[in-house]
Amino acid sequence: MTDIFKTSLTGLAALAACTALTLGTPASADKASNTLNVAFAAEPEPLDTYKIAGRQGLILARHIYDGLLYKNLDTGEIVPALAESWEFTGPLTMEFTLRQGVKFHNGADFTADDVVTTLNTVITPEYGTRYSISVDWIESVEKLADYKVRINMSKPFAGAVEMLADALPIYPHDFFGENGSSGMAATPIGTGPYKLVSQEPGIRYQLERFEDHYAGSPKAGATIDAITVRTIPEMNTQYAELMSGDLDWIWRIPPDQAARLEGRVQIISAPIMRIGYVGFAPEALAGDSPIADKKVRQALIHATNRGAIVEAFAGGASKVLNTPCNPAQFGCEQDVAAYDFDPEKAKALLAEAGYADGFEMEMVFAAMPRPTAEAVAADLANVGVKLELNEQQYSSGIGKWRARELPAFFSNWGSYGIGDTAFILSNFFGGGADDLVQDAQLAEWLTEADTASDRAVRAENYAMAVKKIAEEAYWMPMYNFNVNYGLSNDLNFTPHPDEFARWWMASWK
Structure with missing residues (x-):
């Protein structure tokens, strides 16, 4: 299961709306009522x-x-x-x-x-x-x-x-x-x-601070008395209400709109648990694929300008990753082999592997923007590797992957928003249906880490696994995703990578 993160650009109407908004001056948040006003575009479930x-x-x-x-x-x-x-x-x-x-x-x-x-x-x-x-x-x-x-x-x-x-x-x-x-x-x-204290399910929720919240709670210390949460599907309306002071908190603002709102309200770009990756499958196609060669996998990573891709398509708090997990997750060792953008080194590795003239390869991508996949294809074409891009829904793409029909799969994984590598590494390298590496040593380390109650033992085994995955270039980690928050200028709010807003920690300036 993967909870695919979806972001949509808002088009010319949103551009016009934001341009109009910048002509006015945002109102201050109504701190006198000590009520935080929040909006979601999607309805909360029961x-x-x-x-x-x-x-x-x-x-x-x-x-x-x-x-x-x-x-x-x-x-x-x-x-x-x-x-x-x-x-x-x-x-x-x-x-x-x-x-x-x-x-x-x-x-x-x-x-x-x-x-x-x-x-x-x-x-x-x-x-x-x-x-x-x-x-x-x-x-x-x-x-x-x-x-x-x-x-x-x-x-x-x-x-x-x-x-x-x-x-x-x-x-x-x-x-x-x-x-x-x-x-x-x-x-x-x-x-x-x-x-x-009241709800219109899917539409409006009113919360009040619980005066009898227990002493010693890790959520103690809330200073905001009330929180009003509304469902406002139209993002243009959210932008307008944030600018006017009727809203204090919105999120998942597309990058282009965040740039236009910057300076009028607070815009914070924060990393989240979800990461993008290209999975390589040495075991696919009965092992009869260039991907089965470690030098080829290393070459493909050296050939891809991941930094430029992040800057062009993710921006904000997103960073190039070298690990098959999120740095915010427990056990995600960061001292690993890294592959800088180096097309000449990529060509040399391909030649050593017997592919001096390059080769053709299919890459399915799912839940990733087509321009991102096209950018990867363009970089690889520069070293002689021609990618056949095949866009699929996630369920279809993962089906082809599990059928061992794909040498490469470009997608993303959110780890259920949980900050522990147990929720990503074992899924792809633990010997199960999504593991097209089938490295027995990796599976042994991950089993030990997944079943130990001692966090030191877990950390040690996860570190060994992460290092080997990087050394063998089993994955091409791309970047961690980010979310743009729009806040009232009067609000103190700290986002966290699990994407759970902790409003009990928020306060007014």
Whole structure:
């Protein structure tokens, strides 16, 4: 599964609108009301986190609900949330001591019953949790005492701690037991820093700061009293309201429009977890392809002017990558072999491999702009390699890849927005259907990293894997994606690479 990141340019109408807007002066945010006004272009899904796929609904949910743990993306540290402490008590068991004195938004006390009911419910096939990867590692959850629980794992899973860090929220057991998923979506009740006080599903949401949010919470310290979130599909309207002061926060602004808004409002370009890559397949076509030769793979990377491609098509906070993972992810070692743009070196490597006159090769691309693929093709043509570009939908492209029909596949991967290389490396190099390298040593390292509970062991094995992937040029990493945010000039807001807006950290200047 991949959650393809989609961005669309807005055309001449947007250009005209933005040009008109620059003639006026933006109003100041209404700090007197201490309300943050936000807009999304897409409708948030119903607010049961376990059924949500899109970032819009998940952002709202993370303000309403809490998990047992929390990840501080600024430090990479996993810290306590509803759990006061935790430990692995065996290869497949984790025990959690829970915080006392925590209140749900409806006044109910948080106890072990809430954890047991929530997790034992959402792991069942009948519940239909959207992403099975998030819960299929849980066998069962036991209550050991009023404030202590044990999670029994069905299999070793390195992402367990990451999942428990805010991706698996805890619901009030009485309400959830009686009302189920539809009840939680209609009346979201959590322990988070904000409570939902009204909603027109898919249209408008009103949140207020929860005065009884528990002491010691990693989300503590919210200073904004209220958050109003609206769905405004037309980006021109969002730009106009941001300029007038009716909105304080918008996102996913196309680069051309961000450039036109710059100076009138705050524009921040921030990197996200999603990365672009060209996967090479030594095992494709029964190994009868130039790609099977390491020197050819190295030559193709040297021949591609990735820096120019990033500048032309990504810009902002995007950077050329040398690793098959995102630098923001745990385990993504950065001290690896790098391949500078060097067409002459590329030609020399091709000649050494017996392809002095070049060769022809098909490259499918999916969920990447055609001009980006054409730029890669143009660079490779300069060293004698002719790419046959074949644009496909992602499902069709990955189907051809898994059928071992492709020597090269240009696409992107978002790692579910999770800052851990467990959610990318093993998918492509762990021996599964998407692994067209089939390097036994890599699979061994990744299995060790994916199943170890010791983060030092995980880091060591991921580092060895990342280094070998780079040395063997199994991938041509392209760049990390970025998102443009538009903010009121009066707003302090820090974006994070998982694309979860943390409005509880926002404040007025």
